[in-house]
Amino acid sequence: MSAEAKDRLEQIYETLLRRICLLEYAPRTRLSEAQIAAEFDLSRTPIRRVLARLEDAGLLDSQHGAGTFVTDVPLGEMARTYALRCELAGLVGRLSPVAITAAHRREMQGFEDRAAALLATPDARRFAELNMDFFRFGVSLTGNEALREMSLRLYYQTARIWLTSITRLDLAAESEIFAREIAQIGEAIRLGDTQAAATIRQAHISLCVTRLRQFSQE
């Protein structure tokens, strides 16, 4: 079956996506197709298929003869994109919210534990990872596949905005705010109130962009 080959490419896509979104590949970095191909022990051809996807997702920019560059964080569109993310976060609770199961509660407990660990010893990288994984969890609370897809797509486009700012903001303070958000949503999940969870998420995204704006105005 060729499904395993497709899975392999999907896995490489995931890997590179994480590296970009977690700033392992900083914006404006030049990636080499040949180097990536060597790393994953493939030829350039299938790698180019993966890079093309990342380019379509707005995370890479290939320039003939020059190189493949990690896109810069789109600060100009920031406010508008965040506004849309905000709306979508709210829709998660209104369009086909899923019923909370024991698996959800277990997963939620895992996030609360990770948040506690982060609070004990703040670390930008682990912060970013927790943020990404938790966002995916939040998106999984709707049964609307298109909404999940759009939300994730937007998240990948904007995740780096906040992440690049956080190093200049107070990491400890942001960790505390994030831990509080997770605690609040955990409570909603325990009560089985999916819509409340989504609304809290929406509020925090809104607050986050407000903090960012205040920061950039200073």
Place this chain on the structure above:
Amino acid sequence: MSAEAKDRLEQIYETLLRRICLLEYAPRTRLSEAQIAAEFDLSRTPIRRVLARLEDAGLLDSQHGAGTFVTDVPLGEMARTYALRCELAGLVGRLSPVAITAAHRREMQGFEDRAAALLATPDARRFAELNMDFFRFGVSLTGNEALREMSLRLYYQTARIWLTSITRLDLAAESEIFAREIAQIGEAIRLGDTQAAATIRQAHISLCVTRLRQFSQE
């Protein structure tokens, strides 16, 4: 400059996209990379780049050794996807609506003319084209780039649902309904009320999915 080469691929993408969305390539049709490459006088390699995009957009499905097939209309997810489209249509009027200009009014007049012509002699193909062009116009009423992109993406995924049903519904009746929608939105545009235009659009998408549901229940 390699921009012209990129434009060329973009143009091919547009062409194939239209063919799929306008049912020129019917669902389940098998496309041949070699044949398309021959048509556009390119090798398979850049064509594969284009087909990959269409696959990522959910319009094609490549199977190793078997062929690349036009995806079937996603009837199962229909209700949920349309629900999201509905919400996004409403957001067009609320998130960064653009100010109506003379160009908008001229363009709108063009749509009203085309609608009148369609009403005189109903034709499924021209109906589909008008629908697609008018949707793009509607999307252009927001300054929120992400919202435009998401709306279009969703439109391409669902356009065929309605289009395949319309041949079995009453084409003349649907044309009349569509012409009325265009007239109503035209009035809003003339008055410079972007939000009203978006709201009317939203209502009509909702009505459309209701008609579809009634039809499938019969």
Place this chain on the structure above:
DNA sequence: GCGGCCTCAGTTGTGCACAACTTTGCAGCA
């Protein structure tokens, strides 16, 4: 000293041959 040009190394884009795989149809056999 400085500006323009050119060469060269390095990168992405394209074409082509072959590998991997699926489907179809036919031949052979029970």
Place this chain on the structure above:
DNA sequence: TGCTGCAAAGTTGTGCACAACTGAGGCCGC
């Protein structure tokens, strides 16, 4: 007659060589 196996044709996926292009460094003319 029906079924199984196989071969062949056709398709997408991969690897590789080369074309197209960019940017940097050095060289030459002034």
